[in-house]
Amino acid sequence: MIAGVRFHQLVRFVVLLVACAAPAAAQVRIVQTNSAGDNIHLIDPSTQAIVGEIKGVPINHGAAADPDGRRFYISSEAEQTLHVVDGKTLQTTKKIPLTGRPNNISIAKDGSRVYVGIVSAPGAVDVIDTKTLEKVKSISTKGGIHNVYVTPDGKHVIAGSIAGRVMTVIDQKTDEPLWTLFEEGVRPMAFEVNPDGSTKRIFVQISNLHGFAIVDFAQRKEVGRITLPDDVPAEKVDKGPFNASPSHGLGVAPDGKSLWVTSRPNARVYTYSLPDLKLLPNPVDLGGRPDWVTFTPDSKLIYITTENTDLVHAIDVSSRKEVAQIKVGKAPKRNITVVMR
C-alpha cells in the first residue's frame, strides 16, 4: 500500500515534470495591417476572431515577425520609422528611424535582419540588425522600393520598384545586387521552390497587368505571363481606380500546390494549380477590392483583404468557399502569418 502510494506520487511527479518541460503549443496568428489606420489586428484562425490589437503605428504598411513570433516589426509611413513590437504585450518597445518613407518589409530566415523597402527617391533597402535594433546599412537601389522579400531559402532579398521599373535580386549574405529584371513597375510577388527549398519561380505582379509574370529564377528571365480571366459581366466590373495595379496580391500555398491571385476589377480571387499553372474552377467572389493574401501553415485557409470594405476574408483552400468575414481597421492591405511559440 505504501509502495502503491509512492508509485502514484511518482507518476504524478513525472506527469507534472513533463507538462512543465513541454513547450507551450504553438499559436498561429494572422497579422493584419490597416493602411489608413494606426492599428494592426491579430486574428486567431481557429476561431476567426480578433484576439489582439497593436496600437499606435500610424499609416502602417509592412509587417514581419521573428521566426518564433516573440517580436513583430511594423513600418509606419507617417512616422517613417520601423516599430519594434513585443509579441506578448503588443506594445511598441522601440521606433527605429529610417532613411525615408517605408513601404513593405521582410525578415531574414534566421530573424537576424529586417529589410525595409524605402520608397522615397532615390530608393533603398534599409537593413535593420535585430540584435542591436539599429539600422546598419542602406542598400542603394534603382528607384524607390515598394515591396521587399526574402526568398524562402533565405539566400536572396528581392526588391521591387514601381518608379525604377525593375526587380533587383540581392545576395542576402553580402547585400550586393546580383541581377535585375523588367522594365515595368514591379508589384507584389510570390515564390515557388524546388524540392531542395531553393527558388524555382517567382510570380510577379506588374503595373497595369491584370495578371502576373512568371520568372525562372535559375535562368534569370521572364518565361511567360498569365492574364486573369475576363469572366465577370461588364456591369459588375469595378472600374477603379486601382493605383495602376489591377492585380495586387498573390501567394503560393505553403504546400506548394496552388497559386492564388487577386483581381480588383473582378473582385475575385483565382486559383492556379502548381506546377502546371492550370486555372482551377470556382473563383471566389469577395465583394470588394482584394489586396494581399496569406495562408495558415497547414495550407487549409487563405486570408484575403478587401481594402475598400475593411474586411478580411477567410477562405477554405480545398473547397474554395468563404468561411468567415472579419471586420478589421481602415483599408486593410498587407498581411502575414505568424507562428508564436
Place this chain on the structure above:
Amino acid sequence: MVNWLLRGAAVVFVAVLVSTPIPSGAIAPDDDLPDGDGKKILQAQCATCHELTEVTKFRGYYTSAQWRDIVKTMVEYGAELKEAEVETLVEYLTQHLGRR
C-alpha cells in the same frame, strides 16, 4: 395602411441613399478639402489613379519636404504634373493636410 406604406417607402429611400456608393475617384464628403488650385490638381491628376483617401490619410503627419517627397514619387509613378503644378500641389497639401 397609407401611413405604413409611406413609412415603408421612406425606409427604402433612406436605405438606398445610405447604400449608394460614392463614385470612384470622387472626393468623399468626409475628405473635407477646401477649394483651390491644389484641389483641382488632386482631382484631375491624382484621383484618376487612386482614391483621394490615399492622400488624406496622411493628414497632419507630413512637413512640406515630406509632401514633396510623396508628390515626387507619384510623378515617378506616372503622374503628369508640370513643375509649377508640383509646387502648387505641395503648397496646397502642406497648408491643408500638413503637420500641425
